[in-house]
Amino acid sequence: MSKIVNPKEGYNLYADNYKKDYRKLESFDNGVFFDFFPEKACVSVELGVGDGRVSDSIKKISDRFIGIDVSPKMLKNCIKSHGNLELVCADLDFSIPLKENSVDFAVAYFLFVHIKDAKGFIEEVNRILKKGGVFLFNLIHQKKPPVLKAGKQKFKIKSYYHIPSHIEEYLDYFWFDWEREDVLDGKFWVSKIYRAVKT
């Protein structure tokens, strides 16, 4: 049986294998996520930046880019692949270590599944965004975490399945003006992309 580990331990263990999953991650929406990027942003933050798989795309449109992640090993690999980025190591469940009204574009791509307190997280994103700032994120249809392998170890990373209607209630609760794009595989959704603007 595989053990369940927290995201910090899990992504530290899995960091060197993460690149092998790029194709699988890309297959969730085949690039649709990027269609929702603003043309330009002054300050952008990627919450759960990982090893920087999409950081270049965000950096390209931003005057300043900040990446935050709980796993030091993922951040180390991010620097290895992308050079000297502005990175912060922090646990984003419960608080985001940035000033209020300081961010124009906040991205959380494949992160929600690891966030326990979704409402508290959305409240924090609302706090750090400037008025008119954009919060772009996805939800994936993953009810159980996959078994991952690193060397001889098999493990699952602690995950939470957030019901989309609950997330939408939280967006409404904090007065976000939001839209959603469902990415389907046949009749079923595999990914939901949300673009939420702070009002």
Ligand SMILES: C[S@@+](CC[C@H](N)C(=O)[O-])C[C@H]1O[C@@H](n2cnc3c(N)ncnc32)[C@H](O)[C@@H]1O
């Ligand atoms: C599936 S990866 C996504 C990485 C990147 N956004 C991408 O699209 O490739 C999830 C990332 O979120 C980070 N993460 C998970 N839980 C976190 C938390 N509570 N606080 C900060 N980062 C977290 C993990 O360490 C991991 O790097």
